[in-house]
Amino acid sequence: MRKPTMTREEIAALVEQTREEFAGEELAAAAWEAQMKAGRPALGERTGASPQVTFRLTNAMKRAAATRAESEGKTVSQLAREAFEHYLTV
Numbered sequence: 001m002r003k004p005t006m007t008r009e010e011i012a013a014l015v016e017q018t019r020e021e022f023a024g025e026e027l028a029a030a031a032w033e034a035q036m037k038a039g040r041p042a043l044g045e046r047t048g049a050s051p052q053v054t055f056r057l058t059n060a061m062k063r064a065a066a067t068r069a070e071s072e073g074k075t076v077s078q079l080a081r082e083a084f085e086h087y088l089t090v
Helices: 008-038 059-071 076-089
Strands: none
Touching (some): 059 076
C-alpha cells in the first residue's frame, strides 16, 4: 500500500496554517490571562482586596439608587461610596 504524498507547496501551506492557529491560540491565552489579572482596581490601598460593607435596603431604595446611578452615569456602588463618604465628612 502506497502512502499519499504531499507537494512542497501543500506542506508549506499546512505549516503556515498550523503557525497561524497556534499564534491565534497564544494571543487568546495572553488576552485571557491579562484580563484575569486586571480585575477591578483596588480602592485606597493598592494591595489586596478592597474592604467591603454590606447592608440591606428596601426595594424602593434599591430602585431609586439604580435610577439615580444610571442618570449620573455611575454604578450603584460608586453612588453608595460617594454618599457614605459625604455622610462621614459632614
